[in-house]
Amino acid sequence: xxxxxxxxxxxxxxxxxxxxxxxxxxxxxxxxxxxxxxxxxxxxxxxxxxxxxxxxxxxxxxxxxxxxxxxxxxxxxxxxxxxxxxxxxxxxxxxxxxxxxxxxxxxxxxxxxxxxxxxxxxxxxxxxxxxxxxxxxxxxxxxxxxxxxxxxxxxxxxxxxxxxxxxxxxxxxxxxxxxxxxxxxxxxxxxxxxxxxxxxxxxxxxxxxxxxxxxxxxxxxxxxxxxxxxxxxxxxxxxxxxxxxxxxxxxxxxxxxxxxxxxxxxxxxxxxxxxxxxxxxxxxxxxxxxxxxxxxxxxxxxxxxxxxxxxxxxxxxxxxxxxxxxxxxxxxxxxxxxxxxxxxxxx
Amino acid sequence: xxxxxxxxxxxxxxxxxxxxxxxxxxxxxxxxxxxxxxxxxxxxxxxxxxxxxxxxxxxxxxxxxxxxxxxxxxxxxxxxxxxxxxxxxxxxxxxxxxxxxxxxxxxxxxxxxxxxxxxxxxxxxxxxxxxxxxxxxxxxxxxxxxxxxxxxxxxxxxxxxxxxxxxxxxxxxxxxxxxxxxxxxxxxxxxxxxxxxxxxxxxxxxxxxxxxxxxxxxxxxxxxxxxxxxxxxxxxxxxxxxxxxxxxxxxxxxxxxxxxxxxxxxxxxxxxxxxxxxxxxxxxxxxxxxxxxxxxxxxxxxxxxxxxxxxxxxxxxxxxxxxxxxxxxxxxxxxxxxxxxxxxxxxxxxxxxxxxxxxxxxxxxxxxxxxxxxxxxxxxxxxxxxxxxxxxxxxxxxxxxxxxxxxxxxxxxxxxxxxxxxxxxxxxxxxxxxx
Numbered sequence: 001x002x003x004x005x006x007x008x009x010x011x012x013x014x015x016x017x018x019x020x021x022x023x024x025x026x027x028x029x030x031x032x033x034x035x036x037x038x039x040x041x042x043x044x045x046x047x048x049x050x051x052x053x054x055x056x057x058x059x060x061x062x063x064x065x066x067x068x069x070x071x072x073x074x075x076x077x078x079x080x081x082x083x084x085x086x087x088x089x090x091x092x093x094x095x096x097x098x099x100x101x102x103x104x105x106x107x108x109x110x111x112x113x114x115x116x117x118x119x120x121x122x123x124x125x126x127x128x129x130x131x132x133x134x135x136x137x138x139x140x141x142x143x144x145x146x147x148x149x150x151x152x153x154x155x156x157x158x159x160x161x162x163x164x165x166x167x168x169x170x171x172x173x174x175x176x177x178x179x180x181x182x183x184x185x186x187x188x189x190x191x192x193x194x195x196x197x198x199x200x201x202x203x204x205x206x207x208x209x210x211x212x213x214x215x216x217x218x219x220x221x222x223x224x225x226x227x228x229x230x231x232x233x234x235x236x237x238x239x240x241x242x243x244x245x246x247x248x249x250x251x252x253x254x255x256x257x258x259x260x261x262x263x264x265x266x267x268x269x270x271x272x273x274x275x276x277x278x279x280x281x282x283x284x285x286x287x288x289x290x291x292x293x294x295x296x297x298x299x300x301x302x303x304x305x306x307x308x309x310x311x312x313x314x315x316x317x318x319x320x321x322x323x324x325x326x327x328x329x330x331x332x333x334x335x336x337x338x339x340x341x342x343x344x345x346x347x
Numbered sequence: 348x349x350x351x352x353x354x355x356x357x358x359x360x361x362x363x364x365x366x367x368x369x370x371x372x373x374x375x376x377x378x379x380x381x382x383x384x385x386x387x388x389x390x391x392x393x394x395x396x397x398x399x400x401x402x403x404x405x406x407x408x409x410x411x412x413x414x415x416x417x418x419x420x421x422x423x424x425x426x427x428x429x430x431x432x433x434x435x436x437x438x439x440x441x442x443x444x445x446x447x448x449x450x451x452x453x454x455x456x457x458x459x460x461x462x463x464x465x466x467x468x469x470x471x472x473x474x475x476x477x478x479x480x481x482x483x484x485x486x487x488x489x490x491x492x493x494x495x496x497x498x499x500x501x502x503x504x505x506x507x508x509x510x511x512x513x514x515x516x517x518x519x520x521x522x523x524x525x526x527x528x529x530x531x532x533x534x535x536x537x538x539x540x541x542x543x544x545x546x547x548x549x550x551x552x553x554x555x556x557x558x559x560x561x562x563x564x565x566x567x568x569x570x571x572x573x574x575x576x577x578x579x580x581x582x583x584x585x586x587x588x589x590x591x592x593x594x595x596x597x598x599x600x601x602x603x604x605x606x607x608x609x610x611x612x613x614x615x616x617x618x619x620x621x622x623x624x625x626x627x628x629x630x631x632x633x634x635x636x637x638x639x640x641x642x643x644x645x646x647x648x649x650x651x652x653x654x655x656x657x658x659x660x661x662x663x664x665x666x667x668x669x670x671x672x673x674x675x676x677x678x679x680x681x682x683x684x685x686x687x688x689x690x691x692x693x694x695x696x697x698x699x700x701x702x703x704x705x706x707x708x709x710x711x712x713x714x715x716x717x718x719x720x721x722x723x724x725x726x727x728x729x730x731x732x733x734x735x736x737x738x739x740x741x742x743x744x745x746x747x748x749x750x751x752x753x754x755x756x757x758x759x760x761x762x763x764x765x766x767x768x769x770x771x772x773x774x775x776x777x778x779x780x781x782x
Contacts, residue, residue, distance in 0.1 A: 172610035172642050176598065179568060179582060182465045183538070183546050194445045194463055195372075195406045195426040201463075201471045202444055204498040206402055206430055207376055214757045214773060215719045215743040217688060217707050218676070225723045226737040226763045230701065233727075237660065237668050237696045239636055240594075240618035245471065248622070293662050295633040296618040299626060308627045325632030329590050337558040338625045 025080050031112070042069050047111040094152045106137075131163075147186050158191045174220060203245050232297075239294035251300030280319070308341075315342040367411045374404040378434075380771070400432035406445075414450065423448035423460075442499055444473075456480040464491050466534055466552030466564060474532050485540040492533035495554065529557035544572040554623075561623035563587040576603040586620040593620035606646040614638040634663035640670075652676045669695040674705075684711040688721075700728040717745040727764075734764035743773075753777045 036044040050061040066080075067073030107113045114129040134140050134152065143151055149158060162169055167180070167187070181188050181197070199209045200221075210221035227234075235242050275284030291298050291310075302308055313320035323342075334343040379399040410422035429441035447460030458478045463471060476493010536550035547569040554562040568582030578600035586593045598612035619633035640658030647653055653675045660668040674690035690705040707721035722740040743757030759771040 168608075172598065172600065172612060175612060176580065176596075178465060178471075179570075179580065179596075182536075182550075182568065183548065183570065185465075193406065193408050193426075194424055194447075195408075197463065197471075198426065198444050202473070204442055205428060205444070206400070206434075206440070211773075212374075212376070212775075214721075214741045214759060215709075215717075215745060215755060217686065217709050217719050217721055225705075225739040226725055226761060226765075229727065229731045229737055229764050230725065233694060233696045233699050233701060236699070237670065237694060238614075238616075238638065240616045240621040243470075243618075243621045248626070291631060292634045293636075293666070294618050295628050295631050296622060298631075299622055299628045303622075303626050303628050310631070311627050314631070323631045327591075328630070328632060330588050330630075332560060332588055332624065336560070338627055338630065341627050 047115075051111075093154075093157070095154065096152065147190055149190055161191070201245050203250065235297060235300075236294060240296050243296060248296075248299045248303050252303070255301050277313075311341055367409070369407065369409040371407045372405070376402040376404075378402070398432070398434040400430045400434040400440075402428060402430040404428045417452050420452045421448060421450055440499070454482040461496055462491075464532070464534060464552070466550060466554075466562075466566065470552075470554075470562070472532055472552075472554065476532075487538045487540070488535070489538075490533075490535040493531065494527060495530035495532050495556075497527055497530060529555060531555050541571070544570070546570050556623060556625055558623075558625035560588060561625050563624065564593065577601055586624075588624050589620065591617065591620060593617055607643060609641065609643045611641045612639075614640070636663065637661045650678045650680070666697060667695075668697065669693070685709070698729060702726045715747045717747070719743045719745075731764035737761070737763045739763070 030045050030050075031047070034042070034045065036042050050065045063074045063077035065073075066077045070076050101107055101114075102109050102111070114133050116129070135144055140152075143149075153161065169177070198205070208221075208223060209216075209219075210224045213219065222234075272287070273284065275282055277285060277287040279285050298310070302310055310320075311323065312318070314323040316322055330339070332339055334340065377399075378401075379397070381395045381397060404426075405428070406424065406426035408422075408424045411419045412421035413419065414421050424445050424447055425443075426445045427441065427443040429439075430437075431439055434440075443461060445461050445463070447458055447462040449456060449458040451457075456479070458480075459476075461473065461475050462478065463473050464478070466472060473496040474491070474493040475496055476491065478489060478491035480487065480489040482488075532552070532554040534550060534552035536548060538546060538548040540546055548567065550566045550568075552562060552564045552566070553560065563586070564584050565587055566582065566584040568580070570578070570580040572578050579598075580600075581595070581597040583595040584593045585591070592615065594617070595615040596612065598610060601609045601611075615635060615637050617633065617635040619629050619631060622629040638658050638660045640656065642654070642656040644652055644654045653673070655674075656670070656672045658670045660670075662668070670692070671694075672690060672692040674688065677687040677689075679685055686709045688705070688707040690703065692703040692705075694700050694703075703723060703725050705721070705723040707719065709717060709719045711717050720740070720742045722738075724739075725737040727735050727737075739759070739761045741757060741759045743755055745753060745755040747753045754777070755773075755775040757773045757775075759769075759773070761769040763769065
């Protein structure tokens with residue numbers, strides 16, 4: 001058994017180390033370290049030596065290019081390049097005319113000014129420059145600040161792209177995407193619609209996103225898998241978090257039909273143990289502790305306005321006394337409906 | 348045992364003709380399944396009912412429209428869904444989720460219609476009304492107001508058709524008396540753009556329901572990136588009716604090591620103040636809770652990313668809780684042909700909690716065929732309905748028949764405390780028209 005585990009781990013590690021064919025070609029060796037240009041040596045190479053210039057996107061070289069110097073060019077090509085792949089995956093191609101950029105004074109005709117990865121770590125850094133490279137130019141900085149993306153990106157592509165360099169949706173993003181949306185809703189709107197927000201936040205939709213998209217492997221849907229069993233634990237773990245999308249009537253509607261609601265007249269069984277709210281000071285009287293910790297959980301069943309059974313006892317002069325915590329302040333008039341339940345008669 | 352079949356057809360089209368453009372998307376779901384009130388009322392055997400609704404989702408987004416001689420100043424979005432066929436005691440159901448048009452000219456923007464606001468109280472408010480924004484240099488001011496959107500026009504907010512609510516929603520004694528007139532909201536937000544990618548904002552949000560003031564919240568938030576590898580942010584919401592903080596968050600993002608980004612965050616919430624002020628129970632106060640968490644993703648290898656999250660919660664009644672998760676994403680080939688995900692999570696919510704294990708994989712078999720398999724097991728500290736373990740698995744096969752046409756078949760199998768065996772099937776067809 002132990003050997004099987006070792007074999008499994010070793011297989012995983014070896015497979016993880018397998019390098020992509022995309023960047024296996026030794027660019028650095030050909031461009032920077034090749035002994036060239038002298039008598040008896042091959043001519044020095046530049047990027048256009050292999051990548052056909054004059055196109056919007058320079059081409060991927062063919063085996064014939066390798067054969068120009070190498071006797072076994074076809075085999076070398078198959079080993080080093082393999083099946084030619086698109087320069088950029090579908091959806092990530094940008095509207096980028098190479099020729100005018102190469103003629104810029106900052107670039108000086110050198111492809112590697114942007115494609116630094118070509119002479120960097122072989123098989124490591126991507127050959128495609130990150131967007132930060134583009135934003136090094138003053139003109140593109142301005143466009144970026146004005147949320148103008150369509151000069152470089154095709155509009156239909158925007159919804160398929162993930163911002164990896166300037167607004168990475170990775171570590172901790174799930175917790176703060178709402179903050180980013182508040183800060184710059186316009187930027188979000190470049191790729192997302194209000195409907196895309198609604199797909200998760202609008203709980204009135206008949207089909208949840210986790211049901212409609214079961215193949216979305218990397219989406220961390222909150223309600224994926226057996227959420228029904230987990231929901232009391234999730235609610236208790238981070239009290240109040242459910243209220244981001246849900247409101248208390250939803251809880252009650254479901255609890256009522258499942259017979260765990262204390263709603264008067266619902267014929268539901270109390271989910272609480274014996275002595276839960278009786279016997280002042282008794283060891284089984286734990287409802288106050290639970291309520292202090294998460295009153296939202298109580299509200300999921302008990303919040304029926306004036307009919308709320310909590311305020312039958314928790315009012316001035318009654319057994320439960322004032323419900324307000326120490327330091328409670330409110331600027332609402334006592335005649336307001338919520339206050340009037342105890343302080344001013346029924347609303 | 349429950350069977351669920353969903354057939355859906357998506358369609359989208361985009362007209363790239365500038366300056367006017369439009370994106371439309373239509374999604375149709377046809378479902379058939381047996382539903383039952385599980386576990387049902389105590390002592391009652393649930394009755395199985397057949398449901399076969401057809402649901403249509405449609406959305407349209409447009410922009411680049413000229414108005415009064417000003418070019419490219421009007422944009423907008425409309426989205427709605429409708430359902431036909433028996434489900435949850437209804438045969439017809441529909442709602443409009445967004446319908447707005449925006450005029451933007453220079454520093455001025457006006458947005459009219461059904462839209463959403465993201466007030467500082469971390470809520471997500473949909474309303475029918477107007478918002479007005481003005482930008483003057485680094486300062487941006489936005490104000491909004493309107494009637495809070497109620498599901499199906501006049502149902503209580505959030506009283507969504509959950510699939511089994513039945514009589515509970517029809518008995519007026521069980522609900523707050525509500526009508527649309529009393530549900531209105533208004534608010535404003537001022538944002539200042541600062542150097543070093545900094546932003547500082549303050550907002551006010553007030554929301555009423557039929558009973559009275561539901562939320563009256565002042566919020567402040569800010570973010571700063573003093574150096575390129577360090578991001579700081581914080582926000583807080585103060586309930587103005589009780590002059591107490593309802594919620595606060597702060598975080599630090601460190602990307603000094605690009606392959607090991609680290610994020611640390613702190614959360615404070617007082618659940619009672621997240622209830623509407625009109626709730627009697629909000630007057631009980633309750634204890635706040637604190638959470639301190641951290642998250643990191645380590646790119647151990649070119650193809651392997653390991654993500655770890657951990658958080659500990661402190662409740663003011665001296666109890667504690669915790670959440671931890673360790674996961675990996677392995678892409679042995681850079682073009683994403685194969686992706687393997689694994690997760691192990693532990694959640695402590697004394698006296699309960701659970702352990703989760705998950706393993707999923709996606710395999711681009713050929714450029715046209717993709718298969719996914721995703722499974723999870725949950726082991727509960729305290730058995731749920733006497734059952735300590737849940738097993739779930741989802742499998743799907745997707746076929747990219749044409750660049751504009753793809754189809755998917757999936758099946759979900761579950762063994763949970765609520766069903767000895769549950770099987771769901773889903774079929775989906777996606778059609779995209781042009782671009």
